[in-house]
Amino acid sequence: MSGMPLDTAAIMSTVLEGILYGFSILMFVGTMWTLTHKNRTQAVNRPIATVAILLLLLSTAHMIVDIVRIEEGLVKYRHTFKGGPPAFFADVAQVTFVTKNAIYIMQTLLGDGVVIYRCYVVWQSMLIIILPSILWCITGFTAVYSISQATSNAGNIFAPATGQWIQAFFASTLSTNLLSSGLLAYRIWMIECSISTSRTRSGSTMPVLRVLVDAALLYSVTLLPALVCFICSNNGQFVMIDLLIPIISIAFYMVLIRIAIRRPQSYLFRGGGTSDTERGNRQHAMKPLQVHISQFTQNDINDGTSPYSERPSTYKQEPDAVSE
Template identity: 30%
Template structure:
């Protein structure tokens, strides 16, 4: 027996609020870490993280307003189930537009990381941009087609095909870029001294972050294809999951990858929080720890150990710590 639409919508709001709280907490930790960096790490990643938070916040506010209308203000007139069935509702369209914007921005960051890590390959950049443009156009076409539909009408065949295409391309970008980044890291670190010893934690960061996002999109695609109302749950939780994934990459590199023991990681995180609330400079001598540099998304010249030359990593690494 399928889950009722009003129940699925209420559960979606609950889970979205829960995950938004997680994202909000990780966002401030990430901002605190990034403000201690320089160059492109601060100039690009801080605005992206802030935009992701703003979109997730707007999405949550819209879902709260819709819940108030469905379960309180209009419960005696049309009912919650009928209210959520109106696919042409302006608030529902705005919510879907924010979802498409959030996923497109996140996919753009993933494609950019893949582009930088592959020696700023034009092929990767052009192919990635084409996929992103097609995916975004498909998603916004779905929003436009729903706005032209009659109230309480079903999704048309064309819109249904575009929705499937959008979900599939989103998952494709995440999986392909994650595999490409992981393979590039393996190629550049396997001949470095101690490279294999630190390779596993690096893979954990890359694979876990990509798997979390890709699995969410896969669940969304499956629920849509089988006609389950669980689709509405996934549509609500993916915007904060996108932000959580983005922040986890940065925080895992900062606290997990680099050879620290669990006690060292706990001490470092505790030191950050202590200095944050006390207003001290994070570069205080009590919090000065030597880190192992982990270059995850920077352009790295191929290791020349086999040819006898010295390899020099280029500057501007995205997550260079």
């Protein structure tokens, strides 16, 4: 093992995680406001609200376990644990270590599951999400197995019997996130290209695309260093893993909040001509958008806050706009 001492890594990771956790709480409040603002109770998108609450609960539980672990390693067992604090934090058989990693696994699987679900809603095809779903299952399997192997190699988490499975876990969750986000972004880009020639109002779906790409990059740029540190047997991976917990929540909240902020500012279509031919062409051109984009956003943010609201298929006076 190399890098900073484990007791130093534990303190640093808890402090940095606490900062990001506080920021995630603020974003959670903004997300719940976005979901409930101007909506009746029965109109709130309950599945998305449930995911947001679960992410907050898991982040909170992980933060609490980290604080307990710091107190035990640096205070409670400082003079009684053989080898002192560094040996305590190196012992992966400790209840606090197993618990915090179990929470991290649940947070990761929940975050990856949301991305796969969004990908399915936009594509409306089970075939598209087969590979991401397989990778998601592999992530869960390797995570559980790596923990069972870690407890049998309590003194060294980088031992070959443990390390290969943890590396597989990191690689599978990174691949799941990048593949699902890539398919999602590609589909939105295809829709943007298909409607760009018939658009008569300023605006596009590109802001939504940028939001999704930003969320994927935020998660990936944190997970990739964790994987590299683990391959190099560097203790910095403990810091990066703890930072991933609030970042998963922040990435989820960011998508909802940024799309809601964009909603009143621009439009995808603005009315030009009013002839029957133009109405018919516009109606035909908007069909792919109505089928895919509106369903995607309605599953994330309910009707009152969605940046793309479902519109009637008949245009009488002035063509309705699909707001962003």
